[in-house]
Amino acid sequence: MLNGELLRVAWRAVSAHKLRSFLTLLGVIIGVMTVIAVVSVIQGLNNYVATKLFTLSPDVYTIERFGIITSRDEFLEALKRRRIQKSDFEAFQRLSKTAVMVGARSGTTRSVRSGSKRLSDVQISGVTANIAELSNLDIDLGRFFTEPENERRAFVAVIGTEVRDELFPRVDPVGRTILIDGIPFRVIGLLVKQGSAFGQSQDNIVYVPREALAKAWGARRNMSIYVKAKGGVEGIPASMDEARAIFRALRKTAPSAPDPVSFVTAEAIQVVWRSISAGAFALLAFISSISLVVGAIVIANIMLVSVVERTKEIGIRLAIGARKRDIRRQFLLEAGLLALGGGAVGVLFGWIISSLINAFTPLPTLVTPGLISMGLLLATLTGLLAGVFPAVKASRLPPIEALRYE
Numbered sequence: 126m127l128n129g130e131l132l133r134v135a136w137r138a139v140s141a142h143k144l145r146s147f148l149t150l151l152g153v154i155i156g157v158m159t160v161i162a163v164v165s166v167i168q169g170l171n172n173y174v175a176t177k178l179f180t181l182s183p184d185v186y187t188i189e190r191f192g193i194i195t196s197r198d199e200f201l202e203a204l205k206r207r208r209i210q211k212s213d214f215e216a217f218q219r220l221s222k223t224a225v226m227v228g229a230r231s232g233t234t235r236s237v238r239s240g241s242k243r244l245s246d247v248q249i250s251g252v253t254a255n256i257a258e259l260s261n262l263d264i265d266l267g268r269f270f271t272e273p274e275n276e277r278r279a280f281v282a283v284i285g286t287e288v289r290d291e292l293f294p295r296v297d298p299v300g301r302t303i304l305i306d307g308i309p310f311r312v313i314g315l316l317v318k319q320g321s322a323f324g325q326s327q328d329n330i331v332y333v334p335r336e337a338l339a340k341a342w343g344a345r346r347n348m349s350i351y352v353k354a355k356g357g358v359e360g361i362p363a364s365m366d367e368a369r370a371i372f373r374a375l376r377k378t379a380p381s382a383p384d385p386v387s388f389v390t391a392e393a394i395q396v397v398w399r400s401i402s403a404g405a406f407a408l409l410a411f412i413s414s415i416s417l418v419v420g421a422i423v424i425a426n427i428m429l430v431s432v433v434e435r436t437k438e439i440g441i442r443l444a445i446g447a448r449k450r451d452i453r454r455q456f457l458l459e460a461g462l463l464a465l466g467g468g469a470v471g472v473l474f475g476w477i478i479s480s481l482i483n484a485f486t487p488l489p490t491l492v493t494p495g496l497i498s499m500g501l502l503l504a505t506l507t508g509l510l511a512g513v514f515p516a517v518k519a520s521r522l523p524p525i526e527a528l529r530y531e
Contacts, residue, residue, distance in 0.1 A: 149427045150467030152420025153507055157468050157500045159413040161475025161492065164499075166482060167406050169490040183391055184357045185259050188217070188350040188368055192387025193397055206385050208347040211339070213375060217350060220371050223364040226353035228253040229335055231346045237331060238304045239292040247288060248330045249305060251338025251346075259351040262332075267299040267314035275334035280341075283314035285328035305331065308341050361390060417503070420467065421511035428460055428515035449521070456516035457509055464508020465501065472500045 191203045214229045221227065230252045237247045254272040256262070262269065270281050282303060289298045298312045310333060319327035339346065354364035365388050372378075376385040476497075479490040 149423050150420065150463060150470070152416050152418075152423050153464050153467030153504050154420075154471040154474065156413050156416030156420055156507075157471025157504050158474040158478065159416060160410065160503065161472055161496060161500050162478040162482070162490075163406070163409040163413060164496055165475070165479040165490040165492045168493065168496065169483070182259065182261060182353070184361065185351060185353050186361055186365060186388055186390045188352065188372070189387045189389055190347055192389050193393060202383060203387065207376065208345070209350060209386065210346075210348065211344060213372070214348060214350055216375055217352075217368065217371055221352070221364075221367060223355045223360060223367045224352045225355050226255055226259065226351075228255040228259045228351040229348050230256055230351065231335060231338065231348035233338065233342055233346070235306045235342075237288060237292065238307075239301065242292050244288060244291050244329070246329075247305075249338065250330060250332050251335040252332055253335055256332075256351060259353060263317040265315045265317045266297065267312070269314055269332070270334055275336050278336040278340045279334055280308065280310045280337050281313045281334065282310040283316060283332040284312055285316050285326075285330040286318040287326050287328035288331060289315055303331070305333075305341070310337075417507050420464075421507050424460055424463060424508055424511035425514060428456060428512050429518070431459070432456070432515050432518055453516040457512045460508040460512025460515070461505055462508075464504045464506075464511070467508075468501045468504025471504060472497050475500065 188209065190206050190209055191200075211229075214227070217224075218227045230250060232248060232250045234246050235249050237244045254270055254275050257264070257269040264283070265286075267283070269283055270279065274281055282305070284298060284303070288303075292298070292303060293301060298315055301312050302309050303312060304310075310331075316328070316330075316332075335348075352364060352368065354360040356363070368388070369384055369386070372386045373384065378385050476492050479492050483490040
């Protein structure tokens with residue numbers, strides 16, 4: 126039988142029982158829909174982590190007291206370390222031979238007010254002027270502060286969009302004054318909107334000169350040191366080895382003792398996130414696969430029912446010269462068409478759910494053509510595998526017995 130005729134026969138068989146076909150495909154629809162929604166969230170989060178959540182340049186690393194904590198033991202060990210303070214920052218600047226740029230960052234949480242409008246729990250980040258470059262901070266309006274402004278402890282500020290929206294709606298904030306815990310700071314810049322990550326706003330922030338933060342709220346505050354390595358990404362390992370040696374000397378750390386600081390790179394953050402997201406994806410994919418397995422079982426059962434209902438038709442076709450492989454191909458094609466239709470509906474519903482997640486929750490999502498193709502392919506393979514046994518059974522019916530079937 127020609128492929129075109131096989132397709133027409135298969136389509137007529139599927140469309141003859143529309144309700145039964147739809148109910149048959151519910152498992153496939155739910156499975157594919159879940160896969161699309163879950164993978165779109167994982168892809169969206171991966172993209173967000175890579176592009177926004179952690180904004181270090183690839184050739185920049187940070188020296189931290191805590192760093193990346195993945196276990197209780199690591200946390201307890203980090204608690205034993207001394208704070209990184211201004212004297213450490215200045216000593217590292219003086220001693221390092223592999224750093225082409227060194228910046229510092231410390232922070233606190235304060236209330237911010239302008240007139241009668243007030244914001245609580247705003248992140249106040251005290252930084253050196255070069256943090257704008259080291260952290261890839263983009264300015265929408267105005268400018269970032271300069272190092273001379275940092276050194277003379279100028280009370281100037283660069284604010285996030287959430288602070289602007291709450292305190293200066295529909296007006297240019299540059300040149301206006303905000304009160305951080307009652308201390309006046311002049312706004313000189315507005316950051317580009319960053320959005321939210323895991324429910325945490327990235328725009329509820331105010332950057333001020335690090336020396337101004339120390340003057341206003343105390344200098345004995347832990348800081349992170351940002352280092353741009355000589356030689357780019359390839360120079361990071363050598364630079365971190367040098368930084369490790371410098372801090373072990375500064376802390377007078379015993380040779381057998383663990384390092385007194387931790388190091389964080391953009392790659393390390395993404396590696397940790399990928400391991401977390403891979404585990405989450407595996408779990409959710411397993412849950413989604415249960416729906417696909419149920420869908421495959423239902424398709425196989427319905428195709429077996431179809432074989433019984435069409436026994437006489439199969440006998441007639443075999444009697445007039447149809448080959449067994451034609452019968453097998455027809456039933457496989459019917460199972461594949463059923464599953465492909467379910468896959469298309471599942472992809473559509475998955476895309477809708479993904480869009481709703483993106484619109485109404487802080488979770489970013491990303492639906493790509495590759496993800497859509499994967500959903501359709503997964504559904505089709507499910508149908509074809511489910512159709513193998515019914516197709517083989519149909520092709521093995523003895524023609525004479527099939528013709529006698531009532």
